[in-house]
Amino acid sequence: MQLWLGAKVNFIGQEAPQWTMDGFGPEGFQQYSSEQLFGQWYVIYWYPRDFSSVCPTEVTALDEHLEDFEDAQVRLFGCSKDTVETHKRWVESKEIFQQGVHHVLLSDPNGEVTSSFDFIHADSGLPCRGLVIVDEFG
Secondary structure, three states: OOOOOOOOOOOOOOOOOOOEEEEEEOOEEEEEEHHHHOOOEEEEEEOOOOOOOOHHHHHHHHHOOHHHHHHOOEEEEEEEOOOHHHHHHHHOOOOOOOOOOOOEEEEOOOOHHHHHOOOEOOOOOOEOOEEEEEOOOO
8 A cells, every 4th residue: 555645845934836727616717826815825735636536525524614714714725637627527526526615626737836836746646635824925
């Protein structure tokens, strides 16, 4: 059994990498960027891929706490290398997400943003499970 560990990097006190990604969420398809979010706290969590057996559990668990994030004025984003079209098909699958998904899933198909946060698994090229919290100053 192979255990995937998250990033080995501690970004505390460092500026987060700049990024721009397309996403799919309650408002449909939109583009998001670190520049657009400057002045706000946000969380991005990474998961390996849509339509896998474990990832819906993570997405659902975080989505169940969306109100807590919103009360704290923190934006919540999920991220994988899947396309926004794949995200849409996945979250609209009632067999997988009976209650839906109420936060944005970002798409990083070439893995550039995921790599900039050091969340790419070296062997598979898929995102590792990981999470970053970015403050209002980036």
